[in-house]
Amino acid sequence: MSTVLETKNINKYFRKPVLFHVLKDINMSIKKGEFTSIIGKSGCGKSTLLYILSTMDTEYEGELYLNNELVTGQHHNKLSYLRNKHIGFVFQFHYLLSEFSVLENVMLPAKKLGEKSLEEIEHDARNKLEILNIGHLADKRASRISGGEKQRVAIARALINNPSIILGDEPTGNLDSHNSENVFNVFKQLCDEQGLSLLIVTHDEDFAKKTDRIITMSDGVIIS
Amino acid sequence: MAIAKTHLLSKIKQTSVAALGVTFGIGAYITLVCFMTGLNKMLDGLILNQTPHIHIYSEIEPSKEQPIAGYETLENSFKVVHSIKPKQSQKKIHNALPIMAYINKDKRVKGAIPQIKSNIFYISGSIELGGNLRGVEPLEEARLFDFQNYVVKGSHEDLHKVDNGILLGSGIAKKMSLKLGDKIQVSTIKGDVFPLKIVGIYQSGLAEVDDIQSFATIKTVQRILGEAENYITDINVKLYNIEEAYSMAQEMENQFGLKAVDIKTANAQFETGTSIRNLITYAVSIALLIVAGFGIYNILNMFIYEKMNDIAILKATGFSGKDVQYIFMCQALIIGLVGGLLGLLVGFALTSLIDTLPFETEALPTIKTFPVNFDPWFYVIGITFALVSTFFAGYLPSRKAKKIDPVKIIRGQ
Numbered sequence: 001m002s003t004v005l006e007t008k009n010i011n012k013y014f015r016k017p018v019l020f021h022v023l024k025d026i027n028m029s030i031k032k033g034e035f036t037s038i039i040g041k042s043g044c045g046k047s048t049l050l051y052i053l054s055t056m057d058t059e060y061e062g063e064l065y066l067n068n069e070l071v072t073g074q075h076h077n078k079l080s081y082l083r084n085k086h087i088g089f090v091f092q093f094h095y096l097l098s099e100f101s102v103l104e105n106v107m108l109p110a111k112k113l114g115e116k117s118l119e120e121i122e123h124d125a126r127n128k129l130e131i132l133n134i135g136h137l138a139d140k141r142a143s144r145i146s147g148g149e150k151q152r153v154a155i156a157r158a159l160i161n162n163p164s165i166i167l168g169d170e171p172t173g174n175l176d177s178h179n180s181e182n183v184f185n186v187f188k189q190l191c192d193e194q195g196l197s198l199l200i201v202t203h204d205e206d207f208a209k210k211t212d213r214i215i216t217m218s219d220g221v222i223i224s
Numbered sequence: 225m226a227i228a229k230t231h232l233l234s235k236i237k238q239t240s241v242a243a244l245g246v247t248f249g250i251g252a253y254i255t256l257v258c259f260m261t262g263l264n265k266m267l268d269g270l271i272l273n274q275t276p277h278i279h280i281y282s283e284i285e286p287s288k289e290q291p292i293a294g295y296e297t298l299e300n301s302f303k304v305v306h307s308i309k310p311k312q313s314q315k316k317i318h319n320a321l322p323i324m325a326y327i328n329k330d331k332r333v334k335g336a337i338p339q340i341k342s343n344i345f346y347i348s349g350s351i352e353l354g355g356n357l358r359g360v361e362p363l364e365e366a367r368l369f370d371f372q373n374y375v376v377k378g379s380h381e382d383l384h385k386v387d388n389g390i391l392l393g394s395g396i397a398k399k400m401s402l403k404l405g406d407k408i409q410v411s412t413i414k415g416d417v418f419p420l421k422i423v424g425i426y427q428s429g430l431a432e433v434d435d436i437q438s439f440a441t442i443k444t445v446q447r448i449l450g451e452a453e454n455y456i457t458d459i460n461v462k463l464y465n466i467e468e469a470y471s472m473a474q475e476m477e478n479q480f481g482l483k484a485v486d487i488k489t490a491n492a493q494f495e496t497g498t499s500i501r502n503l504i505t506y507a508v509s510i511a512l513l514i515v516a517g518f519g520i521y522n523i524l525n526m527f528i529y530e531k532m533n534d535i536a537i538l539k540a541t542g543f544s545g546k547d548v549q550y551i552f553m554c555q556a557l558i559i560g561l562v563g564g565l566l567g568l569l570v571g572f573a574l575t576s577l578i579d580t581l582p583f584e585t586e587a588l589p590t591i592k593t594f595p596v597n598f599d600p601w602f603y604v605i606g607i608t609f610a611l612v613s614t615f616f617a618g619y620l621p622s623r624k625a626k627k628i629d630p631v632k633i634i635r636g637q
């Protein structure tokens with residue numbers, strides 16, 4: 001099995017307000033089609049790690065590989081491109097552009113990538129929304145749908161460019177158990193049917209237990 | 225890009241306020257510039273059109289070479305001549321007709337026409353007033369110097385047609401309570417009295433002039449003065465290009481041995497007035513546009529604060545800093561373009577309105593409404609300035625948007 005994401009000796013410090021060693025020698029790798037969850041106490045550095053993995057945060061020591069290609073030290077335009085093409089990010093708070101329709105939100109990253117025609121993109125976007133059972137919401141404004149629905153729209157958006165990996169920072173943190181269940185099923189299905197890799201930070205023990213692999217963190221160190 | 229458009233539409237209120245700022249700035253600029261340059265042009269026109277570009281006359285001045293210098297015997301001695309006085313030479317231009325014909329042949333010259341200046345007395349009943357009677361060619365004067373604009377009653381054509389007609393200064397007409405069609409007598413300094421028929425009233429707007437100045441045809445004046453047909457005291461030249469006036473005046477002075485004064489020398493103070501008015505106009509317009517620019521800057525700044533989350537999402541989903549900057553620059557330029565175009569419309573509407581407003585003064589008998597200069601260049605400058613100022617106003621905020629760190633925003637939630 002090929003490796004999608006790999007870190008070598010990643011260290012991260014916060015210098016303000018005081019010098020603080022958040023991440024200590026993080027070594028990990030995610031294989032293709034693997035559904036991994038990260039758990040750990042609040043403040044142990046899970047989100048920080050995820051931002052580094054997403055290539056948004058570039059201030060760290062160590063090396064990050066995406067599809068066996070060194071990402072560390074690349075120009076930020078190149079990073080934007082990699083993020084656009086290979087990484088889907090789902091946040092705890094369902095970040096959507098509230099003035100746009102659901103469909104437009106989903107289409108946006110594909111438009112940026114510009115590999116397909118507008119009709120193809122729209123077709124793909126509707127397709128992704130169907131997969132997540134929210135096809136009927138396509139033309140609604142993003143600000144006029146419920147939290148659970150927003151989260152699924154965000155997932156659809158993360159999927160639109162058929163990325164190598166989906167990173168999620170407590171994507172179910174704000175959802176009730178029913179919606180949470182729902183999102184998990186969507187992830188599971190994507191993983192099984194399309195061989196998508198997933199790395200999800202969660203506080204939800206039940207959610208974590210159902211995944212293929214659990215990474216436990218404590219005070220900036222991976223303990224298992 | 226579509227994002228920029230949607231953003232703007234979603235914040236239609238702020239956007240329209242920003243655009244209105246530009247509209248106001250550009251509209252005011254157009255109005256001000258058109259109106260001010262219109263006024264300037266009119267004032268320039270008043271002076272430039274009725275003033276000859278080159279005025280040739282024979283000046284009464286002391287001879288440059290005093291007769292004593294002619295005595296060879298005194299050549300090496302020290303000469304003192306007390307109280308040099310001009311030799312009372314004739315006011316007449318020698319060879320005026322050939323000189324005029326010669327000047328008229330010059331390609332740079334639009335026309336050269338003769339005038340006769342004479343001092344006379346106006347007599348009506350028992351009143352006797354001193355004044356000037358000027359002999360002119362009415363039709364040529366009208367062609368070159370807009371003479372007809374100052375004829376308030378009757379017409380310059382009548383002056384041309386009617387034998388022994390006179391175009392009386394309005395001040396004289398008033399003082400002597402004379403009107404169109406009346407008879408007036410003029411007397412020369414020598415004492416000869418001639419009856420003339422009033423075919424028109426002349427009004428320049430300057431009381432001093434209108435109180436003494438009248439016009440008759442060259443022939444009439446020659447007859448009154450008892451002079452021959454080649455008696456001419458002044459030649460007025462109009463050029464195609466006013467800039468050549470100075471050098472040509474110099475040229476003529478040397479060539480004909482006459483005094484030739486160009487319009488710039490004669491109206492030096494006038495030029496400065498025009499340029500200062502232009503300066504003020506531009507200073508005020510630029511101030512207006514800068515204010516509008518700050519409005520845009522402010523609103524875009526607010527926009528960016530409001531759209532922090534959107535910016536973070538865009539960046540997280542793979543938009544680069546440049547893309548984000550591009551989006552905000554687009555917004556700024558859309559505001560600039562829409563506001564600017566509206567401003568042009570507003571400016572056009574306002575200037576059209578001003579153009580129809582009545583504006584009547586004693587001084588300018590031919591002007592009935594406010595003068596406005598509809599120069600398309602002002603519109604080009606206006607829209608260019610709108611775009612340039614919005615570009616700069618948008619540049620700083622959009623740079624900030626470019627530099628926003630998505631991690632900070634997402635973490636801060």
Ligand SMILES: Nc1ncnc2c1ncn2[C@@H]1O[C@H](COP(=O)(O)OP(=O)(O)OP(=O)(O)O)[C@@H](O)[C@H]1O
Pocket residue numbers: 014015016017020022040041042043044045046047048049635
């Ligand atoms: N910008 C920052 N400057 C300084 N310290 C920071 C900064 N951001 C986070 N930290 C600290 O780094 C540590 C790790 O933060 P992080 O957000 O990664 O925790 P987390 O594991 O995601 O917690 P949670 O489960 O509550 O989301 C925390 O102790 C936090 O106080």
Ligand SMILES: [Mg+2]
Pocket residue numbers: 046047048169
């Ligand atoms: Mg966190």
